[in-house]
Amino acid sequence: MTPPIRVVIADDHVLVRQGIRAFLDTCDDLSIVGEADSASSAAQLCEQLAPDVALVDLVMPGGGVEATRMIRAGSAGTQVLILTSYEDDSQIVQAVQAGALSYLLKDADADTLADAVRRTARGEAILHPRIATRLIQAVRTPAADATPTALDRLSQREREVLELMADGLSNQVIATRMGIGEKTVKTHVSNVLAKLELQDRTQAAVYAWRTGVKS
Known part of the structure; x- marks a missing residue:
């Protein structure tokens, strides 16, 4: 039997945490292992428990971007799913650069959230449609450090x-x-991330848009 996906909820609003827990607890394949109300407590909890997924609010004491950065540094196996009502372009890009894999707005329905947690645990990047549009717009201008030599x-x-x-x-x-095997794709993905010195698929997608590989 496959063990449940272990989840930490990081949000400074008690009612929000309770609401998320109440729903996710109804899913047999998901298990809430801890809750945090700040960036520092979230990072400490993830380092101690090594959950599969951390649901992180963008606006909380210490900031969701910093929480993401610390979680990824202290618990490399934990994927971060940003769950927030905040849509600021710079914050979106910063969260991705800090290591967030997925990004959902709090207006997502419960089933969408549960599916996002499952897919994030598998390493798939999930972006709310409005967030995806904003992220693409924010990174269309090539970055100064996105040199052709890296792509070469x-x-x-x-x-x-x-x-x-x-x-x-x-x-x-x-x-x-x-038309190739899935294992071969995994090898190519690993090579892409290593050669471009990126942490995950979301950063790779952002890189592709910024450098014009994808237009």
């Missing part, structure tokens, strides 16, 4: 994988599109 490290196959990653496609879908 990629093989043609790896560039193709990077383009499909930028579309938010899973390894399975990429494998089907390219």
